[in-house]
Every structure is written in structure tokens, then in C-alpha cells.
Amino acid sequence: MASDTTTLAAPHHHPESLHEQFDTLEQQKDVAQFGMWIFLVTEIMFFGGLFGAYLIYRNLYYPAFVAGSNSISIVLGTINTAVLICSSLTMAMAVHSAAIGARKLLIFFLTATLLLGLVFLGIKGVEYHDKWVEHHVPGANFHFVDPERPGEAPVPADVASQTSIYFSLYFLMTGMHALHMCIGVGILLALIWKAYRGAFPPHHYTMIENFGLYWHFVDIIWIFLFPLLYLISRTPQMH
Amino acid sequence: MATTHGGHIVAPRIYVLIWAILIVFTGLTAWASFGDFGIFNPIIALLIAFTKASLVILFFMHVKYSPRMIALVIGCGLFFLSILMVLTTSDYITRHWVG
Amino acid sequence: MSTATISPAALEMPRDTYLNASYGVKSWFLTKDHKRIAIMYLVSITSFFLYGGLMAIMMRLELLTPQPDLFQSDVYNKLFSMHGITMVFFFLVPSIPAVLGNFVLPMMIGARDLAFPKVNLASWYIFMIGACFTFSAYISGGVDTGWTFYTPLSTGYLNTHVVAAALGVMIAGFASIFTGLNFIVTTHRMRAPGMTWFRLPLFVWSMYAVSVVQVLATPVLAITLILVAVERAFHIGIFNPALGGDPVLFQHMFWFYSHPAVYIMILPGFGVISEIIPCFSRKRIFGYSAVAFSSMAIGVFGFLVWAHHMFVAGISTYSALVFSLLTFIIAIPSAIKVFNWTATMYKGSIHFDTPMLYALGFIGLFTIGGLTGLFLAAIGVDMHVTATYFVVAHFHYVMVGGMLLAYLAGLHFWWPKITGKMYPEAAAKLAALITFIGFNLTFFPQFVLGYMGMPRRYHSYPPEYQVLNVLSSAGASVLAVGLLMPMFYMLWSLKYGEVAGKNPYRATGLEWTTDSPPPAHNFHETPVVTQEAYDYESLLQEEVEVG
Secondary structure (H helix, E strand, O other), X not given: OOXXXXXXXXXXXXXXXXXXXXXXXXXXXXXXXXXXXXXXXXXXXXXXXXXXXXXXXXXXXXXXXXXHHHOOOHHHHHHHHHHHHHHHHHHHHHHHHHHOOOHXXXXXXXXXXXXXXXXXXXXXXXXXXXXXXXOOOOOOOOOOOOOOOOOOXXXXXXXXXXXXXXXXXXXXXXXXXXXXXXXXXXXHHHHHHHHHOOOOOOXXXXXXXXXXXXXXXXXHHHHHHHHHHHOOOOOOXXX | OOOOOOOOOOOHHHHHHHHHHHHHHHHHHXXXXXXXXXXXXXXXXXXXXXXXXXXXXXXXXXXXXXXXXXXXXXXXXXXXXXXXXXXXXXXXXXXXXXX | OOOOOOOOOOOOOOOOOOOOOOXXXXXXXXXXXXXXXXXXXXXXXXXXXXXXXXXXXXXXXXXXXXXXXXXXXXXXXXXXXXXXXXXXXHHHHHXXXXXXXXXXXXXXXXXXXXXXXXXXXXXXXXXHHHHHHHHHHHHOOOOOOOOOOOOOHHHHOXXXXXXXXXXXXXXXXXXXXXXXXXXXXXXXXXXXXXXXXXXXXXXXXXHHHHHHHHHHHHHHHHHHHHHHHHHHHHOOOOOOHHHOOXXXXXXXXXXXXXXXXXXXXXXXXXXXXXHHHHHHHOOOOOOHHHHHHHHHXXXXXXXXXXXXXXXXXXXXXXXXXXXXXXXXXXXXXXXXXXXXXXXXXXXXXXXXXXXXXXXXXXXXXXXXXXXXXXXXXXXXXXXXXXXXXXXXXXXXXXXXXXXXXXXXXXXXXXXXXHHOEOOOHHHHXXXXXXXXXXXXXXXXXXXXXXXXXXXXXXXXXXXXXXXXXXXXXXXXXXXXXXXXXXXXXXXHHHHHOOEOOXXXXXXXXHHHHOOOOOOOOOOOOEEEEOXXXXXXXXXXXXXXXXX
């Protein structure tokens, strides 16, 4: 049979952190990063389904969406957006610290990211509680009464019932986002522990970098959720 | 510096600059929602959101310093997401067209 | 009768293989070896296939008579639902990628393993966990939504275990995502020196295309099923018209995945056929680039046609026209493949070994299935035959006549590589023939039934449809025999089969240069590739010189 291959001897040098299927640490690192990005693309499609549903229903029930959006706190939403942006800064600084081998700084920035993430979740909890108390949770004694704003007509009954679609999407989208934040917080705890044990030297901090990608992605989801859910026409006069 | 990173370590001041821009844009988008720009309200909001997202992707996620393949992967994801949204929306928009 | 096999002088099984590298339950259930994971998938999906087949047998028994005499209607609804869910999500979608792809892909590119072996193992566990959820729904009363889970029936009007079944499918979807992710990264980054993109076997190209589709489409199914589960559990109204929701939105989101899903199911089959035809025609594939690019084109275009499942659902006429046009266009890359396979065989030296028999069956049956898809793409025809047995026949021609035959072809082709043994050729040829006959007898009458107006998913029908239904059920029993035979003789071959040797079919491809079964790390030394794929001409040259 024609020999369509010649052979090379398998490489002998295998540093401890190099897995068997790879030839070099460089290949291993590139592969891990590539894999992480593909995973993030699946997350884009996953959240994208929700954004698609949102797009359809916002066009169908615009007045209801305006009413719903006006009933959630823009102050808390803006603060939360700022909190996440700060956490992205601290996460980027954590990756930087790992790259330059500054272990204590790495732990500091990872912990800061964790705390900011917890602040975000805490504020979200407050918002959810408010919605619960106001009977704006679909499926659980849902009853939308638009808080009257001076100079505006009250919301008609059919619009009021359509706001349940808005609130369903509100809870689904922010809930799915919060779930991803919780998973991120859990992983951060593990990473802080491992960083404390010295698991991320400058030549092998891929896990920190890849987690950073995840964390920034979750931030980006919120960057879109904020205007879409909180900022649907807050002009004083309603259409 | 013994690192298997693409070689590029981004300076912290770049991160702080991007952070500042993001905070400013956040305030801007919140403020703009109170103004009456008619049909442009959602457009402004989305433009700001896309700008913020791009900054996070390019700088915090290092895509500016990464191989082209990564940008292609992201592009593919966004392309197919846009197919989902555009073709679904086009059904709803054309439902009541006549003739 | 000529075959491509060499008469072995006394071939022996290799001493160190992936099968005897380590022993014990832990060495299998905690393995990182892609070959062992492939075997675990093989056992799992075969079991699920048997369950789905059992559902089908019960349905065909009921349909022997016009009266609903075996099952009540809600039980019958459960039968076709469980048949569909099991066959689509727990057999067809994983079949070639998770079994043959997992086993053969790293070897074809000259790698020691996939890029993420632990993710590969996790993928099997996730698949099994999903199966547990769904099968628990089956055991505790079954699910009767149809495999399509249409709302608001599934979210508001049934009291069967929809949530468990839907969550199981969603979880199994993640297994498919992880496999796809693994294959993409592996193909990009783990190729042996000299293995350029255009020297890759076409099986790898089709695995790559499938993986891209899996990674992009499956997450949308995941979120859609989560919405169904949440809506059912919390009584919100995303898809429920009574609460302001739109059921057609569910269909858009569901079919956005489920149409590409059918390409996820068939593209790997195309890849297998592209390996088998050149080997058993002893000829280079005709139009390598065309076949490679058509795989990618099918993957991409597959995302643009989903609403052809919704022509009568209430979508706008203009939208329907666009989707109809796009559906016609997507037939083109598939046709290109069929032409190229045929051209490969022209003036080749055809050997009718079992894999080739299945491959030839595939080409004929897939063509029929694909052409009837074109009938369905025409809105005017679809109006009449949608939700009838015409559609059922169409998708069984492509899924069973196409995909299942390709899976069997690939399983027979690579069986010697996987096990080191040859299956008994005579029994295998007989099984292939029986399957082919049984298949056509089962499903061809269904085209006529559908055209005559018999609706699908009904357990009773007017008496004038009985003759064709009886033919179909008779065919099903023949088909069952043909499909069960390989299970027996392949198990038999493990102990009593002839030792295969490295390359019993004298095929090209890196996987055939290593032992059968391969060593744990696939190759004793990393191969370096210097020649194009499918270089059968040089092999032919050698055979002429030697003989």
C-alpha cells in the first residue's frame, strides 16, 4: 500500500500542566481560549432566543411595555449597571495581575469582583421583592395597577393585562442573567481559593482568563437588558 | 516575561479609560430615555448599548489583541442570531400586508 | 464475487489496544479516551433505538385495522410522541457524531484525542442525565405532546409529564453542544503536520459543518424548552393566547432549532457516504471541493428555511413565499453531493461489500426523500399534504432510508477498526437487503396514503385506507428483522469474527494506518501527511504492479 504518511516521534518533553493530547502549552492555551469563545457563542444564541421573543412582544404590546418599564426602578437599574461595569474592570485587572505574576493583587481583584457581583445580586433581590409586593409577578396574583403619574391618563384594562407579558419577559431575562451571575459567583469562590494556593503562575493562568471572558459576557448581556427593560420611553407624556 | 499569552499584556490605564467611558455612556443612556426623541429613542439606546458592548469585547475581552478567528466566531454568532430575529420579525410585520 | 479485502495470512489481534489498556468499571466510566466514550454512546443509543422501535411496532399494530381497537387515543398520542422524541433526540442526533465521529475523527486528522477529553466524557453523562429525565416521564405515564411540543397544548392543556420530558431533551441538547464544540476546536487545532484543510477526509468536513450547526442552533431549543417548562410550572403566558401570548412564536423558536436539527441528523450521513463510495469504487471522490463546500452550504442554509414547517400555522403569505424559495435553494447542495457520488462511481471498480450496499441504498432512498421534500416546499402542494402521511413518509425516507442506512454503513465500515474483527459478510448482506425491502414496503405506501388524505397522528382511519396500512405494517415487520439482525451478528463477531487487520478494505485515511483495534493513543508515532485524501489511484497502481 502506498505510504501516504511518514512519522515523527512523539514529543518527549511534557511539563506538568500540559495535558496529553497537546504538543505544547501554547497549543493548549489557544485551544482552551477558542473553546471558551465557542461556548460564549452558544450563550449568545441562548439569550438571543429571549431577546427575539422580547422584540416580537414589544412591537405587539408597546403601550404595555412602556407601562411595565416605568414601574421598575431606574435608579436601582442604573446603579446595578454601574456595579457590573466596575466588576468588569476588577475582573480585567485580575487577569492582568495573573499575567504579571502578582498573586496578592490577583486575589484582591477576584475578591472585589466577587463582592461587586454579590452587590448586584442583592440589589436584584430588592427589585424582585418590590415586584412581588406590588403584585407584578405573573402567575402569582398578578394585578397591574399603574401608579398614577401626574398629568397622565391611567392605563386601560387590556394594556394592564398585557403587561403580564412584559413582566414575564422581565423575570425570565433578568432571572436567567442572575442565574449566570450566581454560577459566576460560585466559580469565583473556587478561583479565589485556587489562586490562594498558587495555581495560577504567569505561564498558566488560562482559567482566570477564560473565566474573565465569561464574566464580561454576562456584563454585556446586562448592558443590553438595562435599556431594553428599564428605559422604554420614560418621557413624561405617555403615548 | 514567560507567558504563553498572545504576547500582549494590556496596560491598566487602558482598562480604567474604558471603564470611565462605559460609566459615562451608562449615565448618558439613562438620561436620554427621559428625552422625547420620538422614533430615535430606542435607536439611541441600542446604539449606546452596542458601543458599550463593543468596548467590553475589544478591550476587556482582548478581542482587539486576539487572532482574527475569534472575531470571526463572534461574527458568526451575531449573524445567525440576527437571522433568527429578522426572519421571525418579518413574519409578524408582514402579517397584515394586503395585496 | 470480488471484494476489496486482502486474504489474511494469519492475522493476529494487536497486543496493546484501547480495549485492554485498563480494566474495570472505573476505567470505562471515568475514561477520557474518545474511543471508549464512543462505545458508551453506542450502547446507550442502541438501547434508546430499541425503545423507539418498540413504540413504532405498537403504532403499526394499531394501524393494521381502521378501528381504534388496540389503544385509546391518548395512549396512541403517547406512542407517537415517545417514538418521535426518542428517535430524534436520543438516537438520530447523537448517532453518527457521538459514535462514529467520536471514534474516528481524531484518528482521521492524526490526533491523539479530541481537544477536550473531559468535556467529551461530561457530554456522555449529560446525555444520560437528559435521558433519565425524559425516560422518567415515559415511565410515569408518558408524554403526549408530539415530539414538537406545540403550545398551548403542551403548556396549558395536558396533565402528562411534559416538564420532565422537555427538560430531558434540553439537557441532552447540551451534550450535543459540547460534542460540537469539541469537534470544531479539534478540527481547527489538532490536525497532524501536513494535514491541511483540503487534505481532510470529507467525513471530517461534514462533522465540522454539523458541529457548527449544533453549536448555533441547539441553544435556541434549550431556551424554548425552558420557556415551555416555566410557562407550565408558573402559568405565565408567553405562548398562551389566553394570557396574551402567541403560539406561533413557539413554533418559530422551536423550528429555528428543529430544522437545522434535521441537517444535524443527515450531514454526518453524507460524510460517511463520502468515505465509503470512493473506497468501494477504488476511485478518488469526484469534486472534493464541491462536496466539502456543499456540506458547509447546507449547514448555513439550513438556518434559513425553518418556517416551511409552519405554512399552515398562520404566518404571513409573504413570509411563506420567502421560506418556500429558500427551501428550494437548499436542495441544490444536496443534489451536488448526489451527483458527485454518482460521478465517483462512474468507471470505478465497484465492490459490493456491505457498507457499499447500505451506501447505494442511501443514495436512492435519500434522493426520493429529498425530492418529496421539494414537493412539500411548494406551498400549494403543502396545503394539501401537510399533517398527512405524505410528510411522515418524506421524513422517514430521509431519516431512516437516508440517515439510518448511512449510520449502518458507517458502523459496518469502521467495525473492523473499532473491534479488530470482521462481521460475517453473508449475514450482513442479507440484513442489508431485508432492511431495504422492509423499509420501502413500510414507507412507500405512506406517500400514497398521505396523498389520498390520511392524516398523521391518528390511530383510526376510514376503511378505504386499510390495504395500504396493512402493507405498511407488514413492511415494518420485515424492516424490524433487517434492523435486528446486525445486533446479533455484530455481537457474534466480537467473539467469532475473523481478525480484520489494520486495513481490511484497503481504504485511504489515517485511521486505517494504525492497528485494529487502535492503541490507546491512536498512533505509536505522530503521522505526517504528505498526500491528498482518497488517493486510490496510487493504490490501484500498486495493486497492478504487485498482482
